[in-house]
Amino acid sequence: MTIACAGIGVGAAAGIAIGNAFLLCRGPVCVTPSWVKTDSIEPEIQRFEEAIRTAGEQLHNVRKQIPRDTPSDIAEFIDTHLLMLEDKALSIQPIALIRNEGLSAEWALQQHRDALVQVFEKIEDTYLRTRRNDLDHVVDRIMSILLEQHESPYEELRGQIILAEDLSPADVIMMKNQGIAGFVTDFGGPMSHTAILARSLGIPAVVGTRGATACLQHGEQLILDAGTGIVLADCDQDMLSHFAARLAANVSRADELRSRVAQPPVTRDGQAIHLLANIELADDVGIASANGAQGIGLYRTEFLYMNRRSPPSEEEHFAAYSAVVEGMQGLPVTIRTLDLGADKQPGGGDHTAASSNPALGLRAIRLCLKEPELFYPQLRAILRASALGPVRIMLPMLTNTWEVQQVERIVQQVMHHLDADGEKYDRHIPIGGMIEVPAAALNARAFAERLDFLSIGTNDLIQYTLAIDRVNDEVNYLYDPAHPAVLRLIKEVISAGIAAGVPVGMCGEMANDAQFVPLLIGMGLREFSMQPAALLDVREQIRDLHADELTQSVGRVLNNLDRADPTTLLEQLGIIH
């Protein structure tokens, strides 16, 4: 067997993928390698030349609008770009690539850009080297004009392994229906929403490779072993057969576990555990039900806002929610109000948020309270969906109890309007909150008194407690659910819920980590919500555990948090391995 290990990153979504590499983005504008048919070569050259003309017209227009008192170097800057556009050196080579090799206009321009960049990088003179920025501006302008002519950059992706510097959650949503085999990114962490989405959609993914796009070629065959975070290239037939067999074994194990979903998730000593699903799209209800979800514990509704220019209307919200409620056939559906912000941006998924600290900024409930025009249609739709089956409202990123009071007031107003419109809804709809900010965890008793249920969001709770950006692969190594501070906060929330008689669940990724399920049961957690694929394994695991014994041993760990390293204690007690 011969193989070349092409890259190691962090497995973001387990599974094996075998497919050809599809290099998605190079440069600031997204370009995919593509070719045209022989009879389309001349029209493609005309398209390229037309794009250069349009770019020139756009720049002339900009130049005309520059006020007279603007410093002259601004106008000179545009003149430089115009000169570059008119220079044949920019167009001769791409036209040759289209004509001789059949490259698409975009891909030919990208190849030429890469060649020119290499020349610029060799220039020693700093000033001249910075002219590379001018080249980027000019090429990006032409590229945008060319790309605008295409509906979607995500064509021909079926069965391919996407290679990209980074992907936004919106990109992954777009690719879902294209049937990609997996993806590999240079950057990004396993707790980013991109990675969470991949897990949820069952797309094998390796993130944070720091260089896969530079060392792998578009079109070459790859194997992705996402469980270990390894990307293999240049594999021989033996290796391909080995991974194909493992892939088939994974599928048949899932089928076997699925045949046992009717067995309830009850521990050996008879403790019933609620197993719910996290979903991102209304379509996910099918797999959630097939895998035995007893309800939806987290519906991440913000994905409705992605890949579109304007927010969804009330009717669009309602269509999605009613599909989920009806699909779950009487089981509870927890609809989280939109959690946009940080790495989840509306529209096409530009994840470079304007704020320099986006995770601490105008996100989730903060955004909804500031922009009621975003919040009202969603609340109206959630309430209307509650007439069709049991629905709970869940508020993300709570920090203060007055945020809950404000939401309660708004919900009352929305109810009045629905009454006036003669719409039906559940007047006693439960309103719960996510506990994912350390301040809310420390103050969980106050939240438990105000809310109908709590759900611990460990992805953010760990991010905010340990001060590690969940999308930054450079600080992944600090992501530690067993950190004493995290364990204390989780315990605080579970105890607050028990004391107030309010149900507490967990919908962060820790809830489906086989290592931590026994620990959480020992801490008193009885409701776990997770990506649908994980339900199968967690159900099996729960049926093997003894809740009472775990309560005793975990109690010893929690009493010793000041004195000993919890991971060592948990290992000694056989709770984690």
Ligand code: PEP
């Ligand atoms: C969490 O923070 O744990 C959570 C479930 O919410 P999200 O991952 O969508 O931020």
Ligand code: MG
């Ligand atoms: Mg969160």
